[in-house]
Amino acid sequence: MAETTPPNTNAAPESATRKHATRITAVNRKGESEAKQRPLDWRLIKRLWNYARPHAFKRNLLLVIVVMRAVQMPLMAWWIATVINGPIFNRDWPGVVRGTLIFGALAVFTEVTHHYRSKLALQLGEAVVQDLRRDIFAHLQKMGMSFYDRTKLGRIISRMTSDAEAMRMGIQDVLFIGMVQGGGMVIAAGVMLWYDPPLFGFVLAMTPIIIMLNRYFTKRLTKQARLIQESFSRVTATIAESVNGVRVTQGFVRQEVNAELFRELVKDHSNYNLAQARLAGTQLPLLEFKTQFIIAGLTVLAGYQVLEGGFTIGDPPPEKTFAALVVFWFMIPLFFNPIRVMARQFNTALTAMAGAERVFGLLDIEPEKLEADDAVSPEELTGRVEFQDVRFGYDPDHPVLHGISFTAEPGQTVALVGHTGSGKSTVIKLICKFYLPTQGKLLIDGIDAFKLSTDALMAQVGIVLQSNFLFTGTVMDNIRMGKPDATDEQVIDAARRLDCLDLFEALPEGLLTEVGEKGGNLSLGQRQLVCFARAMLADPRILILDEATSSVDTMTEARIQKALEVLLQGRTSFVVAHRLSTIRHASTVLVLDHGKIVEEGPHTKLLAEDGIYANLYRQFIHATES
Ligand SMILES: Nc1ncnc2c1ncn2[C@@H]1O[C@H](COP(=O)(O)OP(=O)(O)OP(=O)(O)O)[C@@H](O)[C@H]1O
Secondary structure (H helix, E strand, C coil), X not given: CCCCCCCCCCCCCHHHHHHHHHHHXXXXXXXXXXXXXXXXXXXXXXXXXXXXXXXXXXXXXHHHHHHHXXXXXXXXXXXXXXXXXXXXXXXXXHHHHHHHHHHHHHHHHHXXXXXXXXXXXXXXXXXHHHHHHHHHHHHHHXXXXXXXXXXXXXXXXXXXXXXXXXXXXXXXXHHHHHHHHHHHHHHHHHHHHHHCHHHHHHHHHHHHHHHHHHHHHHHHHHHHHHHHHHHHHHHHHHHHHHHHCHHHHHHCCCHHHHHHHHHHHHHXXXXXXXXXXXXXXXXXXXHHHHHHHHHHHHHHHHHHHHHCCCCCCCCCCHHHHHHHHHHHHHHHHHHHHHHHHHHHHHHHHHHHHHXXXXXXXXXXXXXXXXXXXXXXXXXXXXXXXXXXXXXECCECCECCEEEEEEXXXXXXXXXXXXXXXXXXXXXXXXXXXXXXXXXXXXEECCEEHHHECHHXXXXXXXXXXXXXXXXXXXXXXXXXXXXXXXXXXHHHHHHHHCCCHHHHHCCCCHHHCECCHHHCCCCHHHXXXXXXHHHHHHCCCEEEEECCCCCCCHHXXXXXXXXXXXXXXCCEEEEECCCHHHHHHCCEEEEEECCEEEEEECHHHHHHHCCHHHHHHHHHHHHHHC
């Protein structure tokens, strides 16, 4: 009747969680330095315990049940000892039957409370982990882009999974199991002391030895378990890497080398598992043996007391020693087993501390302040965008934009061109207010970006990125994302205005076709058109477009081209341009080089100047033709 909480089937699959956490550990060597345990910290315990506060009824009921559980186990043990010492010893049959019936009732009652203790603990743990995940998620939504630049995705995921899970175990198990076991231990000690103080003195003298033996064995087992976990994380990391990089592997004909490496890793893991099995095979029986050893010692002592006149003052009658021996026989396991259980719970508490420290560390990061407290929220924007000597660096010590100045009037299309790393995407990220300029001013409709509410701006900005991000759902769902309250007719109308409705209708289920994970069921061109339709439906004043570089067939290209022209009409648009026609039709082309605008003006003017742009243009034509 071990006092543990059964695994929670609703929880994130533990193996998946562990795999993920361990994968991170292996892929990111730095992750290994993240401490798995932290000392107990009352500040963290209090904060973690606060998460149980909204579920006070469950928590309090659980505390009552836990107190009952602490009494039940010693009570049952004592009762059965009393039946042996009383009715059985005195050959009293009715007494034996009565005693057994009472024992049966006690056992049923014990199991019922056990059931409710486990159930309530699980429910409390589930409620707490749910609240925690909700808070982490809400907090992540508020974080600015710079946070995501600094923080690895794996770290964020492990805060949500393994750390939150560790905190759940801390809440649902440590205190309650600790109380049941600790309470049972104290009561068992009290009963033994009451029956025979000298014999209990022997039990007490054995306790430090038992604790030391426990520590020695569990230390070895834990060390081995850690080795297994680490070797497993190397295996999973290698699988993930190999699957992700399968094309490169095949391209460089490294299959055999990789397979050999993997074989070694798997063998390694298997050896650690076998070593653990061997260790457990010898250690666990030894752990069990210690209790028997104490019972044997007690029997000798009791025998000495009865046969040799005893070692206690007052010379108790032999029946009293017999009775005490029977009681001790039942109480010994209740006194010693908690040592092991509580040591395990102590470890769980330390792991929960480490999880809590990391999760609260994340929750305590203040979101970057991207707007003033008195930021304005204009109903409508005209879409005028002005950069005044804007300087910016993702890391303020390493600026990547050096004094950018230009103005985009409402309705104009600005094409951004330049070599890779010249700063095109950074300019766009500033317009979206993912970051604020380090120096200089960015004005939207004459309002400083900091003074303009981010929500109001985003309501007027449409973004179509190269990656064409589609979410699981239908084509219709994905277009509707541009305006969640749009009717089906409005969605269809947006597609029709872009002249691509026929393409969507030709899909197996028309607009109700599932796009698959990341849009995998659609072609690249179709994915782009879905994103265009999404932007069309949102009808933003400012449109940001990072044109896709991947080539599509000529017919789809023509459709995309046409759709794009319609989409850009009447909006201030910023396009990281990869299509010649987009650049040609742009009101102005900004040529960026090392974070500076080096040329600026319409295509024909720049071509005539025969500078950097003309050179880029020639390279571009050459690349498209070859
Ligand atoms: N999140 C980031 N954190 C730190 N540095 C960054 C980040 N994003 C871009 N940079 C750096 O800023 C500079 C400008 O990058 P940016 O992405 O704006 O160039 P780009 O012209 O859009 O390039 P590409 O055409 O390859 O997309 C580069 O030196 C790049 O390494």
